[in-house]
Amino acid sequence: MTLQPPFINPTIPFSTEIQGGLKDGMIITVCGRVMSDADRFNINLEYGSDVVLQVNPRYSWLLPISGYVVHNTRLKGKWGWEEPKMGTPFPRGQMFALQIFVTKDSYKIYTNGELFSEYNHRLPFSNVDRICVVGMVDLNLVTYRYSMHHLNALSGSLIVPYKTIIYGGVQPGRCIVIQGQINPTANSIGFSLRHKTGIAFDYSARFDKNVVVCNSYEDGKWGKTEQTDQMPFTRGRHFLVVICCASHEYNVFVDGKQTETYPHYKTLEEIDVFELSGDLQLNFVQL
The missing domain is CATH 2.60.120.200 (Jelly Rolls)
Known part of the structure; x- marks a missing residue:
C-alpha cells in the first residue's frame, strides 16, 4: 500500500x-x-x-x-x-x-x-x-x-544494540522515528537499514572524529563513503531522528533539521530490518 x-x-x-x-x-x-x-x-x-x-x-x-x-x-x-x-x-x-x-x-x-x-x-x-x-x-x-x-511500532525502554523487523518492508513515504539520549562519553552511534544480503543505508555519527558517515554494503563490499563534519548530535543531550524514505533517496532529520540526503540503490520493499547501535539510551522507535 x-x-x-x-x-x-x-x-x-x-x-x-x-x-x-x-x-x-x-x-x-x-x-x-x-x-x-x-x-x-x-x-x-x-x-x-x-x-x-x-x-x-x-x-x-x-x-x-x-x-x-x-x-x-x-x-x-x-x-x-x-x-x-x-x-x-x-x-x-x-x-x-x-x-x-x-x-x-x-x-x-x-x-x-x-x-x-x-x-x-x-x-x-x-x-x-x-x-x-x-x-x-x-x-x-x-x-x-x-x-x-x-x-x-511503539516501544519504550529499548535495549541497545537494537534490532527489529520492518513488516512489509520499506515503502516510499515511510518515516522511521528514533528518540533517545547520547551518553556523555559517547564515541559513536549508528543506524542501519538492512536487507537479506547487505546494508542499504548505514548512518554513523562518530564523536571521536566529529564526523557523520553514510554508506551502503552490497555484494560483500562497502560503497563510496559520504562524510560530513557537520555533527548534529551532542554528547549528553536528547535527540529526535526522523529517517524519511522517498522514492529515490533517504532524508535524515535531526531535531527538525535536515542533515543528510542519501540516494538508495536497493528496491525499498526488500529492506526489512532496522538496527541501531552505539553509546546511547534508546527511548522510542516507530517504524
Missing part, C-alpha cells in the same frame, strides 16, 4: 486532509518542539466544523513547567466535558513525539513511546477527514499510516 507522503517541518497553523479517513489500526504521528513561552497548543482530529478529538496541552503560572493536558470533543459548535490529565509529556522548550493509535473503542495516545492516555470515542472516528495543529509549537513531522503491528 502506498503511504501518504509525510509533512516535514510544516508551518503553524497546520491543517491537512487525511486521505481515506481514519480506520481501525491507524497511527498518527506528530513530532515537534514546544515553545519555551507556550501557554497551550492543540492537536485536533476534525470533520467539518466538528472536533472529534482534541489533545490540548496547557501551561499556566501555577504549573509553569509540567502543565496538564485536556481531551475533548466539539459537536455543532458546543464543547463536551473536559477530560484533563495532570502532568504533561510536553515540557516547554523540549522535543516530543506523539502517536494517536486508533482502535474500534478509543484513541490510545502515546507520548515518547509510552501510553499517556486513552479517550473513548464520542463521535465515530470514521468521520474524521482532517488533522489540524495550532498554537505555540514548532512542528517537525506529521505522518499517518496503518499498522497491524503497533505494539512493535
Whole structure:
C-alpha cells in the first residue's frame, strides 16, 4: 500500500486532509518542539466544523513547567466535558513525539513511546477527514499510516544494540522515528537499514572524529563513503531522528533539521530490518 507522503517541518497553523479517513489500526504521528513561552497548543482530529478529538496541552503560572493536558470533543459548535490529565509529556522548550493509535473503542495516545492516555470515542472516528495543529509549537513531522503491528511500532525502554523487523518492508513515504539520549562519553552511534544480503543505508555519527558517515554494503563490499563534519548530535543531550524514505533517496532529520540526503540503490520493499547501535539510551522507535 502506498503511504501518504509525510509533512516535514510544516508551518503553524497546520491543517491537512487525511486521505481515506481514519480506520481501525491507524497511527498518527506528530513530532515537534514546544515553545519555551507556550501557554497551550492543540492537536485536533476534525470533520467539518466538528472536533472529534482534541489533545490540548496547557501551561499556566501555577504549573509553569509540567502543565496538564485536556481531551475533548466539539459537536455543532458546543464543547463536551473536559477530560484533563495532570502532568504533561510536553515540557516547554523540549522535543516530543506523539502517536494517536486508533482502535474500534478509543484513541490510545502515546507520548515518547509510552501510553499517556486513552479517550473513548464520542463521535465515530470514521468521520474524521482532517488533522489540524495550532498554537505555540514548532512542528517537525506529521505522518499517518496503518499498522497491524503497533505494539512493535511503539516501544519504550529499548535495549541497545537494537534490532527489529520492518513488516512489509520499506515503502516510499515511510518515516522511521528514533528518540533517545547520547551518553556523555559517547564515541559513536549508528543506524542501519538492512536487507537479506547487505546494508542499504548505514548512518554513523562518530564523536571521536566529529564526523557523520553514510554508506551502503552490497555484494560483500562497502560503497563510496559520504562524510560530513557537520555533527548534529551532542554528547549528553536528547535527540529526535526522523529517517524519511522517498522514492529515490533517504532524508535524515535531526531535531527538525535536515542533515543528510542519501540516494538508495536497493528496491525499498526488500529492506526489512532496522538496527541501531552505539553509546546511547534508546527511548522510542516507530517504524
